Amino acid sequence: MTHAHDFTLDAELDATTTWDDQDGDFESGYADDTDAPAVPKADRSRPGYSTGDLDLVERHELRRVASLRTELEDISEVEYRQLRLERVVLVGVWTGGRVEDAENSMAELALLAETAGSEVLEAIYQRRQNPDPATYIGRGKVEGLAEIVLATGADTVVCDGDLAPSQLRNLEDKLKVKVVDRTALILDIFSQHAKSREGKAQVELAQLSYMKQRLRGWGGNLSRQAGGRVAAGAGIGSRGPGETKIETDRRRINTKIAKLRRELADMRGTRDTKRSQRSDRQVPAVVIAGYTNAGKSSLLNRLTDAGVLVEDALFATLDPTTRKTTTTDGRVYTMSDTVGFVRHLPHQLVEAFRSTLEEVADADLVLHVVDGSHPDPEGQLTAVREVFAEIDADKVPELVVINKADLADPMVLARLLQREPHAVVVSAHTGEGVDAVRAAVEAELPHPTEPFEVLLPYERGDLLNKIHQNGEIDELEHTADGTLLRGRAHGGLAGELAEYAVTTAG
Numbered sequence: 001m002t003h004a005h006d007f008t009l010d011a012e013l014d015a016t017t018t019w020d021d022q023d024g025d026f027e028s029g030y031a032d033d034t035d036a037p038a039v040p041k042a043d044r045s046r047p048g049y050s051t052g053d054l055d056l057v058e059r060h061e062l063r064r065v066a067s068l069r070t071e072l073e074d075i076s077e078v079e080y081r082q083l084r085l086e087r088v089v090l091v092g093v094w095t096g097g098r099v100e101d102a103e104n105s106m107a108e109l110a111l112l113a114e115t116a117g118s119e120v121l122e123a124i125y126q127r128r129q130n131p132d133p134a135t136y137i138g139r140g141k142v143e144g145l146a147e148i149v150l151a152t153g154a155d156t157v158v159c160d161g162d163l164a165p166s167q168l169r170n171l172e173d174k175l176k177v178k179v180v181d182r183t184a185l186i187l188d189i190f191s192q193h194a195k196s197r198e199g200k201a202q203v204e205l206a207q208l209s210y211m212k213q214r215l216r217g218w219g220g221n222l223s224r225q226a227g228g229r230v231a232a233g234a235g236i237g238s239r240g241p242g243e244t245k246i247e248t249d250r251r252r253i254n255t256k257i258a259k260l261r262r263e264l265a266d267m268r269g270t271r272d273t274k275r276s277q278r279s280d281r282q283v284p285a286v287v288i289a290g291y292t293n294a295g296k297s298s299l300l301n302r303l304t305d306a307g308v309l310v311e312d313a314l315f316a317t318l319d320p321t322t323r324k325t326t327t328t329d330g331r332v333y334t335m336s337d338t339v340g341f342v343r344h345l346p347h348q349l350v351e352a353f354r355s356t357l358e359e360v361a362d363a364d365l366v367l368h369v370v371d372g373s374h375p376d377p378e379g380q381l382t383a384v385r386e387v388f389a390e391i392d393a394d395k396v397p398e399l400v401v402i403n404k405a406d407l408a409d410p411m412v413l414a415r416l417l418q419r420e421p422h423a424v425v426v427s428a429h430t431g432e433g434v435d436a437v438r439a440a441v442e443a444e445l446p447h448p449t450e451p452f453e454v455l456l457p458y459e460r461g462d463l464l465n466k467i468h469q470n471g472e473i474d475e476l477e478h479t480a481d482g483t484l485l486r487g488r489a490h491g492g493l494a495g496e497l498a499e500y501a502v503t504t505a506g
């Protein structure tokens with residue numbers, strides 16, 4: 001059993017099955033073959049499910065009625081079709097590299113699927129030079145996959161890639177269940193989690209663009225769909241799907257996309273104004289970024305008591321959440337949470353989320369959080385840095401924070417520290433290392449540079465406050481005429497202080 005592996009996940013991922021083109025058979029990945037059940041454990045543990053062939057066929061028929069065919073109707077409403085994933089089988093194609101990479105990729109897909117609210121019944125991948133242009137996995141393997149779908153009672157197959165519309169359609173035709181790709185899955189998660197107006201608009205835009213590309217591919221399905229619905233006794237004669245309908249849909253999608261783009265441009269204007277106000281005030285901005293599920297929101301909570309939503313689901317954060325906080329010596333700075341990164345983030349999403357990510361490029365410091373307990377933290381660091389480079393955020397000073405120290409293997413932590421000598425090890429969970437992170441952040445914050453020496457009258461307590469919050473004080477003395485201060489401030493504040501400057505003669 002060369003590729004046998006149980007994922008070390010909480011996921012109900014009981015088995016990995018690998019197909020190898022060389023030997024033609026597919027291999028089931030149960031670690032112990034004597035224990036290999038006829039159906040995956042997840043299914044066995046489900047009371048009321050029998051594995052009789054007839055039942056399977058019946059369940060299959062039921063699911064078919066409730067699957068994609070009926071949901072295509074949504075397109076005419078110019079609404080993104082809801083995936084409503086429930087019981088899924090994951091499928092990947094492993095084209096090269098280490099076995100662990102293939103399995104990490106599948107494990108991540110499993111986490112994504114669970115985040116979307118589905119139950120993972122089985123994960124399989126095939127070793128092959130390239131994905132099949134027609135069916136993603138090898139044509140000969142589709143039948144085997146169909147059997148697994150039937151045996152597990154899955155209602156959806158999720159492919160670990162960005163599939164062509166024709167590939168999705170071919171697989172759906174053969175498997176008789178809904179087939180989605182990684183992009184659709186991520187879009188679905190985004191749409192479930194987006195909360196702010198801007199976040200929602202961005203997700204919708206990305207969904208519409210994705211859908212528009214697929215409309216062409218679904219043309220054939222749309223026509224055939226009528227038969228399916230007639231057979232199911234629904235919508236007889238009430239709809240006439242066909243090319244004209246697709247054209248209408250496409251036009252409506254285009255109109256909606258244009259409208260969303262305009263709205264987003266407006267929202268972005270507001271955001272830029274806010275940001276320039278901040279840079280006028282010279283309040284340093286720290287941004288927490290990193291791979292999804294690394295613990296960014298948890299760390300922000302620890303550092304600022306912000307109460308940001310923390311969820312053991314990928315993409316818990318979709319709103320840029322900014323908090324104001326202070327250093328131990330009273331200087332004010334902001335700290336923002338960001339949306340988590342994923343590998344192979346669909347290109348249309350990178351663009352859609354650019355305004356969120358741009359915050360990283362504008363920051364004075366990035367806290368790059370990585371999950372030290374993940375099987376491949378180095379891979380995550382690299383993947384995130386690639387995105388930083390894409391959005392011109394790679395020039396921003398970066399502080400690597402290795403989180404989940406309480407879970408991580410000490411050997412892995414040591415290995416990471418060797419690679420990232422300036423990293424800080426922390427557990428947002430236990431609080432271990434949080435003070436070290438805070439100290440490191442304070443040390444990295446840009447310092448004000450304009451020296452001042454002023455005598456502030458006592459009625460200018462407001463200015464004194466500002467100096468405390470945004471400047472640095474070297475000397476402070478209370479005199480009969482006011483407060484005598486020496487230190488450094490940012491340009492704006494230094495300008496305000498100018499009128500109280502102490503002349504050397506004083």
Ligand SMILES: Nc1nc2c(ncn2[C@@H]2O[C@H](COP(=O)(O)OP(=O)(O)OP(=O)(O)O)[C@@H](O)[C@H]2O)c(=O)[nH]1
Nearest residue numbers: 293294295296297298312315316317340404428429
């Ligand atoms: N054991 C342990 N769990 C942690 C730690 N930090 C975070 N977690 C858990 O990891 C999960 C993800 O944490 P979040 O803070 O939501 O992660 P995130 O990076 O903000 O995730 P997204 O916003 O989805 O990208 C949650 O279940 C946390 O409770 C830690 O130091 N130790």
Ligand SMILES: [Mg+2]
Nearest residue numbers: 296297316317
């Ligand atoms: Mg978060």
